[in-house]
Amino acid sequence: MIEINNLTSFPVDKALIKKTVDFVLKKEKCKGNISIAFVNSEDIKILNKNYRDKDKPTDVLSFSLSEKDVLGEVVVAPEQVNGDITYILIHGVLHVLGYNHGEDMYMRQDKYFSLLENKILKR
Secondary structure (H helix, E strand, C coil): CEEEEECCCCCCCHHHHHHHHHHHHHHCCCCCEEEEEECCHHHHHHHHHHHHCCCCCCCEEEEECCCCCEEEEEEECHHHCCCCHHHHHHHHHHHHCCCCCCHHHHHHHHHHHHHHHHHHHCC
C-alpha cells in the first residue's frame, strides 16, 4: 500500500505519485507499505535538524523502517524541489530501499525517471 499525506497547499497528483512509487517498487522487486508525506519547508528543516544535524531545509528525506511489511517513509518539501517532483520521489524511494548516494543509485534514478517519462508521464 502506498499512503500519501499532503500537509501543504501544494497540489498533489495522487495518481501520479502512486504510479511513480509503484513503478520503482516493481522495478526493484520490492513489496511492502510505504508512506509519502508532503510538508512545508519549515517542517522539513526541523526533521533535517533532528535526524541529520543540518539546520536547513532540504527537498527530500527518507526513513527506512525494519517493521514487518513496512518499507518506510519519504518526506518531500515541494517548495524546495528544483525540477521534477517525480525525480525527487524516485530518489527518496531508492533511499528507503537501502541505496546510498553513488553511481549505482544515480544510474537507477536516471533510468527509472527516463522510463517513467516515456511510459507513464507522457499520456
